Amino acid sequence: MNNNFFQKVSDGKYPYIIAEIGANHNGDIDLAKIMIRSAAECGCDAVKFQSWTPSSLIAQVEYDRNQKYDDSPKKHFGSLKEMVERYYLRQDQHFELKRFCEEIGVDFCSSPFSPEEADLLCELGVPFIKVASMDVNNHEFLKHVASKKKPIILSTGMASLAEIDRAVKTIEKAGNKEIILLHCISIYPPVNEDINLRNISMLQQTFGYPAGFSDHSLGVTIPLASVVLGAKVIEKHFTTDKNLPGWDHEISANPAEMKSIVEESRNICDALGSFARVVSEAEEQKKAKFRRSIVLKTNLKSGDIIRLEDLTFKRPGTGIQPDEVPYVLGRKVNRSINADELLTWNDLL
Known part of the structure; x- marks a missing residue:
């Protein structure tokens, strides 16, 4: 054969x-x-x-x-x-x-x-x-x-x-x-x-x-x-x-x-391609530009407690991710932060 x-x-x-x-x-x-x-x-x-x-x-x-x-x-x-x-x-x-x-x-x-x-x-x-x-x-x-x-x-x-x-x-x-x-x-x-x-x-x-x-x-x-x-x-x-x-x-x-x-x-x-769900390397690199981060909607002073109404979500995606909000709410900031700034983990007590 x-x-x-x-x-x-x-x-x-x-x-x-x-x-x-x-x-x-x-x-x-x-x-x-x-x-x-x-x-x-x-x-x-x-x-x-x-x-x-x-x-x-x-x-x-x-x-x-x-x-x-x-x-x-x-x-x-x-x-x-x-x-x-x-x-x-x-x-x-x-x-x-x-x-x-x-x-x-x-x-x-x-x-x-x-x-x-x-x-x-x-x-x-x-x-x-x-x-x-x-x-x-x-x-x-x-x-x-x-x-x-x-x-x-x-x-x-x-x-x-x-x-x-x-x-x-x-x-x-x-x-x-x-x-x-x-x-x-x-x-x-x-x-x-x-x-x-x-x-x-x-x-x-x-x-x-x-x-x-x-x-x-x-x-x-x-x-x-x-x-x-x-x-x-x-x-x-x-x-x-x-x-x-x-x-x-x-x-x-x-x-x-x-x-x-x-x-x-x-x-x-x-x-x-594949039946398996795969995120390509090119898409991974896109995340930083196309996804959003947690951004302050209002000015906060050092020691202020973060509330949901203090937050919004904007590009780029290099900061704290939107689905991580539960780990941010109720915590205090350790510095004064202006509105429209990206929040980082280093800003939190």
């Missing part, structure tokens, strides 16, 4: 950010490389593709109906079969893009859609296998992927809690307990009310595995919010140009958005 990756994600201070290029390369290997380089420059940990062929994903009967996937915001060219033929990643291109990722210094990964494609990814030496939401109930496929002894990142879109439970148990029974669950809504884009980000915490608590978020929302707000709920992985569709033709460009993050997700997620993690 690839314990290094699983532990890296489980114990990491910052979420592991995956730029989901998917089929946004539009069948153009040069465009794919441009997107890889751009994602790396944004600070992403990985770029992810999709590994399928015209025959491994869709049955002929679906092609025969001339089916079009028209639920995404951009209209596409031609039939479903024509788009699949153009957009799928060839086997040799997998190897070429993997080498390019190694040169750039970003992890190459992909979602396989058949056992043979899972085998190909293992041959390439990917750090993990990403299973798409559509295969949550594809138990024979899950068994095969689990047998590869690599960490599995499993998206949970469209799945009930019972289906997720069966998927997890199927993977575990096959001998693989390095699972990362991604909360996901398989709508492009979903309405905010349907996103239910608290499912991230629920999945982690229910199954005891690291949880993250596969995002299909527009913009950066929702994926950044997932960090607060403990997302260990953030997967976000990525493109260099939202106006390109294709399935997912319009709902993808552009480089500016992706860079914001990477940088701001780290800022959020730094700011989340």
Whole structure:
């Protein structure tokens, strides 16, 4: 098992950010490389593709109906079969893009859609296998992927809690307990009310595995919010140009958005800090300037007894503290003190 990756994600201070290029390369290997380089420059940990062929994903009967996937915001060219033929990643291109990722210094990964494609990814030496939401109930496929002894990142879109439970148990029974669950809504884009980000915490608590978020929302707000709920992985569709033709460009993050997700997620993690209450050294130093001290409201002569009506509270905080009033009242002063002076312990008999 690839314990290094699983532990890296489980114990990491910052979420592991995956730029989901998917089929946004539009069948153009040069465009794919441009997107890889751009994602790396944004600070992403990985770029992810999709590994399928015209025959491994869709049955002929679906092609025969001339089916079009028209639920995404951009209209596409031609039939479903024509788009699949153009957009799928060839086997040799997998190897070429993997080498390019190694040169750039970003992890190459992909979602396989058949056992043979899972085998190909293992041959390439990917750090993990990403299973798409559509295969949550594809138990024979899950068994095969689990047998590869690599960490599995499993998206949970469209799945009930019972289906997720069966998927997890199927993977575990096959001998693989390095699972990362991604909360996901398989709508492009979903309405905010349907996103239910608290499912991230629920999945982690229910199954005891690291949880993250596969995002299909527009913009950066929702994926950044997932960090607060403990997302260990953030997967976000990525493109260099939202106006390109294709399935997912319009709902993808552009480089500016992706860079914001990477940088701001780290800022959020730094700011989340500890559950324990801690006053920083910088705040301790602020006390002298920003807190108040006991100050005389009236002039007092040596021997006068201090009453509450003789006192007020003003900056700086270098004198007797306001919460120490009970230890001051009823005591005599040992010198004459003017109004608006800070009272000190040396002034008291």
